[in-house]
Amino acid sequence: MKYFKVYIILILCSGKLYSQLGPGYMGKRVTAGYGFYFSPAIVGSNASEASIIGRGNATGGDIAFNSMHEGFLEFAFKKRASVGFSFKYYKTTYDNAAEAYVTSYANGYTNSQQKSPAGFSQITGFNYALYFKIFNKRYVAPWGRYFLFGPTINSFKCSYDPSSMKVEFGDVYNSNTGTYSSVTVNDFGPQDQFFLRGDLLLGWGRSRIFGNRVTLDYGINVQVISLSFTLWDAVSENANIFDGTQITNLNYFERTSKRRVREVNRVNVFVKVGLLLF
Amino acid sequence: MKVCKLFFFFSIISNGLFCQQNLKENFTPLKSVGVLPEIFTQNVRNIIKTEITELNKGKENDKALKTIYLTEANYEIEKIIKSGNTLINDEITKYLNKLKDVVLSNDAALKNKLNIFTLKSTVVNAYSYDKGFIFFDVGLIAQAETEAQLAYILCHEISHYTKHHNIQGYVKNKKLEKEVYEGKNESDVLIEKCQYSKEHESEADLEGFKLFETTNYNYTQAQKAFDVLQYAHLPFELTEFKKTFLETENLKFPVGYFLKDVSSIRNNADDDDTKSTHPNTAKRKVAISELIKARSNAGRVDNATSETEFKYIRDLARFESCRLYLKNRDYPNALYAAYILREKYPDNQFLAEVISKCLYAITMYKKGDLRYGSDSYMDEGILSYTKVESFPQQIYHLIEKMPENEWAVVALNYTYRAHKKFPADSLLNNLSDSLFKVMSRTPWGIVDFVRFSKKADTIKVVKDTIVPKSKTELIANLQKENSFKNYDTAYYKDAFVDLFMNDKEFTKKFPTAGPTSSQSSGFSDYRPRSYTSAKSMKKGTRFKEMEKVSKVITLEPFYVIIDKNENELTNFEADEKQEILINTINSCASKQNFELVTLDPGLLTSSDVDKMNDYSVINDWMYERFDAHENTYGAVPIFSIDEIKKITSKYGTTHILKTGIGFIKGKKKYTVFYAAIYDLRTNKMVYLKQEVFRGKPNKDLINAKVYQMFYELKNG
Known part of the structure; x- marks a missing residue:
């Protein structure tokens, strides 16, 4: 965190030292506001447990969107450049479509099966981004068309309800009783698991200003690493295609939630409303 | 009482x-005097609305066409009336x-x-x-x-x-x-x-x-x-x-x-x-x-x-025509008009100035330092004498036949003598000083013009000492003598003899040798300021070497709408938008404590005749300024206006701002933002923004660009 602060101070100072402070929009350089991000929830299921392609690639999906909420603060430090800090929050679910290689030790027997767990796992994400907007020639920050880039940290918490998220083994033979019964596995590690990943944010947008006070910003942004994993995510749903390592119930969250988080962050369309403060 | x-x-x-x-x-x-008539202070939109209402009350034919006529005619009259x-x-x-x-x-x-x-x-x-x-x-x-x-x-x-x-x-x-x-x-x-x-x-x-x-x-x-x-x-x-x-x-x-x-x-x-x-x-x-x-x-x-x-009255018009010819950069006609008037008014100072300016301008033209713009009234340059009728043909012939350096001699000869005749005339003084600098760009220095007495002696020596012995020797001797004669007896070499003999000021100012390594444009005295390279100018952006400006004279901002399906409302719409633009300019300037002096014929009151005259002067300046390209020294000489100093000291600034918005309507919409600042002292453009945006000229676009313009001007 210390390094992060130093980084921000250096950025702001370099703006002051090495360039002339830009005019801002009508002299105003600081904008704060709210942003709404969305992208189609093609697979995986959104916060409402819906996806366009149905669960387990079945048909009968819904029109569903992933959504994120953002709070941001931007400062135009040069005529055509501004620096911003944003905090994004989202909730989503994972439909547990990936099959886990689950092993149960019951009745003296070890049973292993590859199966998708029932229920949904919950994901709550927090993205922190420090980004720079470079406005196209002729425009003046914070007004106009721009390109944005910057590092982002995606932190997310995964949780599950053991009563609903489980894998059931039907007809497991019990040598003691000589009967067959079902065995349930609902151990997917700790119920709340935290993960932290870095990514690079790129975006293109246009900012309009109304009444010299209200900004309307719209565009599209992508997270580069997430985007580059698109193909990987598509082919390695159940196992690592290189080393063949399986997803197990114990690493299930680690393997599937990352993919889901990448899906949510990969490409987003956004609309932001802000206030030009001073 | x-x-x-x-x-x-x-x-x-x-x-x-x-x-x-x-x-x-x-x-x-x-100049205009007295009270400005009502037409100068009325809002054209109100006039049009009233006239259209009157038209609609009657039972005339072709009302639709007549409505358009009323709009167009009123705007046309307004354009003429407020043109300056x-x-x-x-x-x-x-x-x-x-x-x-x-x-x-x-x-x-x-x-x-x-x-x-x-x-x-x-x-x-x-x-x-x-x-x-x-x-x-x-x-x-x-x-x-x-x-x-x-x-x-x-x-x-x-x-x-x-x-x-x-x-x-x-x-x-x-x-x-x-x-x-x-x-x-x-x-x-x-x-x-x-x-x-x-x-x-x-x-x-x-x-x-x-x-x-x-x-x-x-x-x-x-x-x-x-x-x-x-x-x-x-x-x-x-x-x-x-x-x-x-x-x-x-x-x-x-x-x-x-x-x-x-x-x-x-x-x-x-x-x-x-x-x-x-x-x-x-x-x-x-x-x-x-x-x-x-x-x-x-x-x-x-x-x-x-x-x-x-x-x-006719003579007044003829004198004014001389100035207007200068404004149009029509130097041959200005020279001929001044020549005619000089027959009647041989001691008129204004005519001496016009003739000096014409000679100076023709010298610059011949030297390539004055180039007509593509939109100029004289875009093809000075006409060939073959295309001119009657007596003025002589001037065109002289311009065509006389080499550039000889023009410098003729111009200096006339202008310096005019300066001596009207010693209190600073303009003639500046012009002659500039022409001395032009002389320094010729291959001739002072030594080339003071050989008068030596020439006779030398020729005499040649004649006395060499006695040809054969035909070939005689031919060689004659050739030598002729070449010497050709050089030394060039008609212009004696032009300044009397001045060198009797005028210390002339001798002092005259360049000692031919072209110097640091060549001068010859404009520096006429427009007293050094020039930066024209290369510093970069289209579409502000100039890197721009000085800080905190006060400008702003001319009527334009708002033009170009529409293929133009109808009678386009003028109205542009007119309304122009008012908004003017308000934006004022508010952006005041937010940055930027001083604006508005010379806008659209905002005059009946007592603003002086402002109208000042606007007219600047308008003439602009006209002449845009009529020629900047030369290699980044300057454009202005000849028709001598009151710029008065205006700059009256308003406390040497900068004028011309800005506006162009909106091109069509399948695709484009907005053009234009802003240019000129320095009236140097005639140079010191700031230029000419930017094209896709889409309509929204308020945020206009606000941002206008505010940015003032910010850049103020902060350099």
Whole structure:
């Protein structure tokens, strides 16, 4: 965190030292506001447990969107450049479509099966981004068309309800009783698991200003690493295609939630409303 | 109190009597005076709305077309009125109004409906609008031979007004244009349009004559007025351009620089007028002569007011024409006009300045330091002498034949002597100083011009000591002598002999050697400031070497909407948007404590005649500035304006801002933001923004760009 602060101070100072402070929009350089991000929830299921392609690639999906909420603060430090800090929050679910290689030790027997767990796992994400907007020639920050880039940290918490998220083994033979019964596995590690990943944010947008006070910003942004994993995510749903390592119930969250988080962050369309403060 | 009233009365009377210029000594460019008429201060949109409401009340035909006409005509009149070229209450306009009184002495009602203005233009024309505005170009007054000719032209224009030719012509033309869309041959439509216009002109000729008849003017002058129009392309007088004009005792031009005979004047009176809006002169003259035949000219006069007054007014117009030719960068015509006037006013300081400026400008032109812009009135440069008729041809011939460095000698020779004649004239002083710098760019230094006495001695020695022994030796000797003669007896080398002998100032200022390593543009004294390289200019952005500016004179910002499907609302829309733009400019400037001096003819009150004059000066400056490209020194010489210093000290800034928005409507919409700052001292553009955006000119775009412009100006 210390390094992060130093980084921000250096950025702001370099703006002051090495360039002339830009005019801002009508002299105003600081904008704060709210942003709404969305992208189609093609697979995986959104916060409402819906996806366009149905669960387990079945048909009968819904029109569903992933959504994120953002709070941001931007400062135009040069005529055509501004620096911003944003905090994004989202909730989503994972439909547990990936099959886990689950092993149960019951009745003296070890049973292993590859199966998708029932229920949904919950994901709550927090993205922190420090980004720079470079406005196209002729425009003046914070007004106009721009390109944005910057590092982002995606932190997310995964949780599950053991009563609903489980894998059931039907007809497991019990040598003691000589009967067959079902065995349930609902151990997917700790119920709340935290993960932290870095990514690079790129975006293109246009900012309009109304009444010299209200900004309307719209565009599209992508997270580069997430985007580059698109193909990987598509082919390695159940196992690592290189080393063949399986997803197990114990690493299930680690393997599937990352993919889901990448899906949510990969490409987003956004609309932001802000206030030009001073 | 009575005494006081009497004093004021007499002072007013005396002003009327003695406010004439003393043209023998000098000439002051024409200015508007007094109170600005209502048309200058009215909102054109309100006028149009009222007129359209009036139109709709009546039961006239073609209301839709007439509505468009009212809008377009009013905007056109506004454009002329507020162009800065319209003169109000000046001597010429007063005189023209006097003619109106003479012509309409029996029709007070009509007299009150008419407003006559003079336009600062060298064009030989007059025109009227259905609203009763009649405009006379200075060029026409300069060409008139008698007051009666002007009176007849006025009668002709009044007839256009009383017969509503303007609106009728508009409606007819629009209907004909519609026929083109319906498949009619375009050329046939043009001929038909011209025919209709010619009918109006003929009617105005005859109706005008009826009005002219009610006066005491000589009938034959009505006919002669057409001669004036026929030869309008020639200077206002034709006098032989004498070789001796620019010669002095020690500067005699070679005969070859002058034509033995100048070309004759082509008679175009009976030219084909099928595709002309006016009947040819021959036809018009015949029509008038038929009317004159039946009438007696006894007791009729050429000048109803006074011949002296007419000639004075005409001379004013001719002097002003000299300045306007300079503004148009038409140096040969300016030189010839000044030459003609100089015959009558040999000691006039203004004429000495005009001639010096012309010589200086021609030198710059020859040296390639003055290049006409592509939109210039003279975009092809100074005409070849073969395309010029009569006596002025000599000037064009001289320009073509005399090499550039010799022009520098001629210009310096004339200008320095003029400076000596008018030592208090700082302009002549600056011009001659600049010409000394131009001389430093010739291959000649002081030594090349002070060989007069040595030359004779040397030749003498050659002749005395060498006695040729053979034919070949004799030829060699002659060749040597001739080459020496050719060099040393070059006609211009003796030009300054008397000045070198008698004038220490001249000798001191004259460059000692040929071209120096650090060449000067020769403009630096005339516009006292050093120049940065033209390469520092980068289109579409501000200049890197720009100094900080915190105060500018802002001219009327423009807001132009270009629409392929243009309708009558485009002007209105642009007009409303222009008001918003003006407010934005003011608010952005005030937010940054940026001082704005607004010289906007659209925001004048009746007492703002001085502002109108200042606007006119700057407008002329802009016109001349844009008429030429920046030269390699990043400068554009301005010759028609000498009052810039007054204006800059009056308003406390040397910078003027021209800004505006262009909106191009179509399938794709584009917005152009334009802003340019010029330094009036150096004539240089110091800031330029010319940016194109996709889409409409939204408020945030205008706010951002205008605010940024002031920010950049203030912060450098």
